Amino acid sequence: MSFKPVIAAMAIAAALAAGAAHSQAPAPYDATPQLVAAATKEGKVVWYSATDVAVAEKLARSFEAKYPGIKVQVERSGAERLFQRINQEYGSKIYTVDVIETSDAVHFIHFKRQGWLQPAVPADVAKFWPKEYKDPDGQYAAYRAHLSVIAYNTKLVPREQAPKSHADLLDAKWAGKMVKAHPGYSGTIMTGTQALSQSLGWPYFEKLGKQKVMQVQSSTEPPKKLAQGERPVMADGNEYNVFLLKESGVPIEPVYATEGTPLVVGNAAILKNAPNPNAARLFYHYMFSRDAQQANSDVGGLRSFHPEVKEKAGRTPLKQIKILNSDPVALEGQVETIKKKYEEYFGT
Numbered sequence: 001m002s003f004k005p006v007i008a009a010m011a012i013a014a015a016l017a018a019g020a021a022h023s024q025a026p027a028p029y030d031a032t033p034q035l036v037a038a039a040t041k042e043g044k045v046v047w048y049s050a051t052d053v054a055v056a057e058k059l060a061r062s063f064e065a066k067y068p069g070i071k072v073q074v075e076r077s078g079a080e081r082l083f084q085r086i087n088q089e090y091g092s093k094i095y096t097v098d099v100i101e102t103s104d105a106v107h108f109i110h111f112k113r114q115g116w117l118q119p120a121v122p123a124d125v126a127k128f129w130p131k132e133y134k135d136p137d138g139q140y141a142a143y144r145a146h147l148s149v150i151a152y153n154t155k156l157v158p159r160e161q162a163p164k165s166h167a168d169l170l171d172a173k174w175a176g177k178m179v180k181a182h183p184g185y186s187g188t189i190m191t192g193t194q195a196l197s198q199s200l201g202w203p204y205f206e207k208l209g210k211q212k213v214m215q216v217q218s219s220t221e222p223p224k225k226l227a228q229g230e231r232p233v234m235a236d237g238n239e240y241n242v243f244l245l246k247e248s249g250v251p252i253e254p255v256y257a258t259e260g261t262p263l264v265v266g267n268a269a270i271l272k273n274a275p276n277p278n279a280a281r282l283f284y285h286y287m288f289s290r291d292a293q294q295a296n297s298d299v300g301g302l303r304s305f306h307p308e309v310k311e312k313a314g315r316t317p318l319k320q321i322k323i324l325n326s327d328p329v330a331l332e333g334q335v336e337t338i339k340k341k342y343e344e345y346f347g348t
Helices: 004-018 033-042 053-066 079-091 105-114 123-128 187-200 202-208 221-227 239-247 277-287 290-298 328-332 335-346
Strands: 044-049 071-076 099-102 141-147 150-153 178-180 252-255 261-271
Touching: 033 044, 033 277, 044 053, 044 079, 044 277, 053 071, 053 239, 053 277, 053 290, 079 099, 079 105, 079 187, 099 105, 099 277, 105 261, 105 328, 141 239, 150 221, 178 221, 187 202, 187 261, 187 328, 187 335, 202 335, 221 239, 221 252, 239 252, 261 277, 328 335
Parallel strands: 044 071, 044 099
Antiparallel strands: 099 261, 141 261, 150 252
């Protein structure tokens, strides 16, 4: 299943939003000795990330090992909270963040429209990323992708009894036994909710809301609730945490629903008023390198757009999964409606 429909819509929307259909991205850049020296002099980079904290911290430490003398301050939160934070900070002319990465493509349409992003094209993005996977003006690029999946605890649910579809979750036997995340806090779940509402309709969520579902915030939390045995099934949550838990020996198994599984694209960008501009450029360059992308896949369980990254054995290849794409152009105007309807069915 191709990534192209959702990424193409994202790129087109961004270009139209900024009126930049005919402008060009800046020249690609590499991690030159001059850039490394300037970044080392600054000595710090502040990264707002919606990736699971353990995965983000591992990337930060690997960067610090490669470039001694530069510390990465990871500020991890849910995508929607990071979006609110940047809006508040830039609205008040507070410039704290250097690099931003979230799981909601709509955020970058907004950031670009506001003029808050710094054009920058790392060498690997210029060389390897198809145009559908990057902003035409070089203001952001697709740093990662993951799925929002159903999953279950294999000690609590026999494989033959596990749900195989979203429709299966509406069975009365799962009432009071599920956990899911909230689109008001998580970009992954906001994207997934739109994709599922387009595919299954809102009546699906109305029925699911009557299943006495445990509600958490971030998409990173449902897999952990399964691992702790607090609930046997998760209705949604990020795939990469499921991978990490399963590969560490936790009895957890992902389910790729027969109706389709939402794909979530995570973009990254440098902020226009980054307080550590050189360190920001070096870290941003590193994020898209083969080594960082391979580590994200191996250690973090993330899907990568880098063609040299190899998928870890035992994981279902993306091409074998039926994908549900979200449309970020449409989603931008639907966010508040989705939150309102969701809270109507599930509460706050």
